[in-house]
Amino acid sequence: MLRTYVWRSLPVIALSATLTTHALADEQHVADGDKADNKHLLHDTPLPDGHVPANVNYGFTVIGRDTLAGISSGLYTDVWAHDGYAYVGTFEEPTCDRSGVFISDIRDPSNPVKIGMIKSPPQTRVNDVKVTPVGDRDVLIFTLEPCGPLNGNSSKQLGQSGISLWDVTNPARPHAIKQNFLDFPVHNTFPWTTANGETYLLVVDDVNINDLHIVDMTKPQSPKLITTTGIGTWLDTNPEIANDEQLFMGTFAAPLLHDVWVNDMDPGPGENWQAVLPYWDAGFITLDVNDPYNPVFLGDSTYPDPDPVHGISPPEGNAHAAVFGGPNFDKIFAGDEDFDSLFTAVITGSDSYPASQGSDVPQIGPGADIEVLEAQTAFVGQACGGSLTPAADVGAGIALVERGGCTFSLKAQTAEAAGYDAVVVFNSDAPGNCDASVSMLVEAGIPALFVPRSSGFAILGIDGYDPEQCPGGTNPDLPAADTLGQFATLGAVFDGWGYLHTLNNTSTRVTVPLGMGGDTVTVDYLGEMGYYAPAEVTNPALAAGAGDLTMHNLEIDPTNPDRTFISWYSLGMRAVEWRPGHLHSNSNGEGVVSWNMHEVGRFIAGEEYGEAAGSNFWGVHVTEIDGEQYILGTDRNTGLWIFQWSCEDATDVLYCNGPVTP
Structure with a gap:
């Protein structure tokens, strides 16, 4: 059998137009093991475990805790x-x-x-x-x-x-x-x-x-x-959305609505109600909701390409949560929720085909079970039990399997029993499937990847497949079982975790500094004017084993609308301020990568909290009790935490109050 396991870095993978044909659907209820609820699949990714230990905590003071139902x-x-x-x-x-x-x-x-x-x-x-x-x-x-x-x-x-x-x-x-x-x-x-x-x-x-x-x-x-x-309406009525090539990007390619926020933008006696809508790969959308019966589309953001923090092209997307901030709400603090720090692909020669990895199977990628797997591919049908021709007799190590007829688990286990080292499932030609990507709930002892139907045909080396002709149409037939496809590499590259963006929420263009050297950049409405990422978000060594390192929810500080508090899963609670002119590359060990945004607080639970050591914060909310401001955080494992924030005792830590050297 032609197969080898190699430990090396994959080349940068260009994400091609294959993603543009994904189905516009947020859910697929399918009994074969397709995850029914894609929004919550995001919280079931198989790689992250463990947690980041507390390093330097400052700004946040723990006032109280309620474990609610217990850990x-x-x-x-x-x-x-x-x-x-x-x-x-x-x-x-x-x-x-x-x-x-x-x-x-x-x-x-x-x-x-x-x-x-x-x-x-x-x-x-x-x-x-x-x-x-x-x-x-x-x-x-x-x-x-x-x-x-x-x-x-x-x-x-x-x-x-x-x-x-x-x-x-x-x-x-x-x-x-x-x-x-x-x-x-x-x-x-x-x-x-x-x-x-x-x-x-x-x-x-x-x-x-x-x-x-x-x-x-x-x-x-x-x-x-x-x-x-919603986006179905705006695709028909707004060229800005309809012509956006970023509707489908990255590992989890979809334009789906996640969390929402509404503000009265008029600080005076009048009213001006607007909403900010994080639409995953479609970016952040603003809406006039003064007439709730007739909301008005205002605009949408576009992700910078290449990504300014991770350097990938195109960017991952994954707009998840946002709030209006700044004086007179001139900014939007906007967060991406990217749970998958790896971009997975099937590579044949110079071509690459984005793939999603199954749940309860060995994972491929840096720090995972197998870094890279290379082998000959062969089409084996639907692999719904029974005896397949042994992989050694076929001369292949990767089974290409068509979706349909049985569960993903049975397909993978059938291929495993026949001696294959991995299985790649491509979508069926059933209505609504074709070139959609799904995420598989699958149990087996070999890696299992999923690709759109067009990718399956390309990996088989079959020309002439047209996604527009599926279902029906004049596409080529699938070959007989045991037909060899192309030699393929299954691998993944680190593309980072989700982080914070700052967007211009004014109707005019603004000029913002690129650093302390005097250079500036002009930013349009909803254009990027700042970002912030803890250094761990960019570290390939933390692709697995350190928990979820993406940001999640955020709220502004009512006492300073240029400050936002963020629940950052395993990176704890964060406080970040708009400070134009500051630029951090982490080259001096600042612990962050940022532009015009500056960290002024962090908290990760240390060993002094016993079983609660390490953090996994999902929720954050700012409230007032007896005239005092408190920040509430919900840790997925340990319940409710109550904090107060201040820089008064942190003047020597990460320049909380002092000047910042870019």
């Missing part, structure tokens, strides 16, 4: 606070165990106390939580997403969808107002109340292409869905 790996998600109480959502994977929403009394921040829990419906997870006053009631809004198994042979998971509204005017005795409103899974929401006392809610839909909805919840007992829009 539970990966359980806790978003956090919100209102009137001295904190509300914490839960991820509920993989058990889907009805964890629901935890409520903690934080009126004494040094001694928070859990006072209750609202269970989620069976087979349903609660992820996002918000609380807002509506009339004389305080209303808790939480999202519902099914997380149970597929319902028999249907395409639906067991569990409930939509949102639920609860009265938490008395947080110790919450009661339901309206449950299971809306008939699609909801990932995130954001409420706002106008001067006329009307309360509206942005709703993020997990399923549909038009995935942004607006609900009138002025009467929370009878909310009304009033508007449906």
Whole structure:
């Protein structure tokens, strides 16, 4: 058999136009092991484990903690606070165990106390939580997403969808107002109340292409869905979006809506409601929502190419969360959530085909189980059990398998039993599949990769395949089983983790300094005018084994809107300020890579916290209690943390208060 294992660096992989034919879909409910919910697949990547140890903590002071239900790996998600109480959502994977929403009394921040829990419906997870006053009631809004198994042979998971509204005017005795409103899974929401006392809610839909909805919840007992829009609409009506070549980029290629935020942009007595929408590879979109029945598209950002931090081309994308910041909201602090620090591809000669790696199989890439695998490929059909011709007799080491007929696990295990060292599954020609990429839930003892159907034909060396002719059309037929394809390399290169961007949110062009040398750059509306990444985000040695090193959520500091607090998973809590002219390359060991943004605080739990050593912060929220400001953080494993931030005791650490040498 022609196969070798080599340990070397792959060349930089050019991400070609093969990504532009991915399906515009946020979910695919398929019983073969396709991950049903792509938004939450992001939290199930197989490589990261362990955590980053505490190095230098400063700025943040731990005031109090509430372990809620006790240490539970990966359980806790978003956090919100209102009137001295904190509300914490839960991820509920993989058990889907009805964890629901935890409520903690934080009126004494040094001694928070859990006072209750609202269970989620069976087979349903609660992820996002918000609380807002509506009339004389305080209303808790939480999202519902099914997380149970597929319902028999249907395409639906067991569990409930939509949102639920609860009265938490008395947080110790919450009661339901309206449950299971809306008939699609909801990932995130954001409420706002106008001067006329009307309360509206942005709703993020997990399923549909038009995935942004607006609900009138002025009467929370009878909310009304009033508007449906989204990227499907804007593709038809805005050339700026329709001509954007960055709709599909990187390992997780999709234009899907994630978290949302709404602000009144008028600091005076008037109103000017705008929303910022992180649309994954489509970038960050702004929307005028002054008339919730007729929201107006304002613009979208474009990722710099090549990526200024990681140097890859095209960039990864993955716009996940954003908030308006700066004086008069002249900036947007915007974060990417890139859980996969490796870009995986199948390489044949000078051509490369982007691939996604399966879940519970040996991984390929720097620091993974196998760095690079090289072997002859052969088409083996659908590989749904039974006996394949032994790989040694075929003369190949990589099995090319067509999707369909059985689970991904059975395909990989069948190829493994026949002696293959890896399996590459390419998509079927069923409607909605063809050149879409999916992420496989698969268990086997060999690596398993997935590629679009056009990539499968190219790896086989078959010319004349046209993605536009699938399904149907005049595409070539697949060859007989045991037909040899091309010699291939399965490998991955480090392309970094997600980090923070600062965007220009003014209607005019602005000039910003490139550094202390006097050079400047002109930045258009929603153009990039700064970035910040902890140095670990750029370190290939931390591609695996140090936890998730991407940023997640963020909020501005109300006392200084040029400062933002960020929950950064295994890199803990971060505080970052806009400071034009500063540039860090980490060449002097600053611990960051940044332009016009400066770190002024970090916290990673140290060994003094025992079982809670190491961090994995999902949520962040700024609140006020008795006139004092506090920053709440939810660690996925250890629950609610309460911080205060100050630079007063950190003047000698990373120039928190002093001048910065670029």
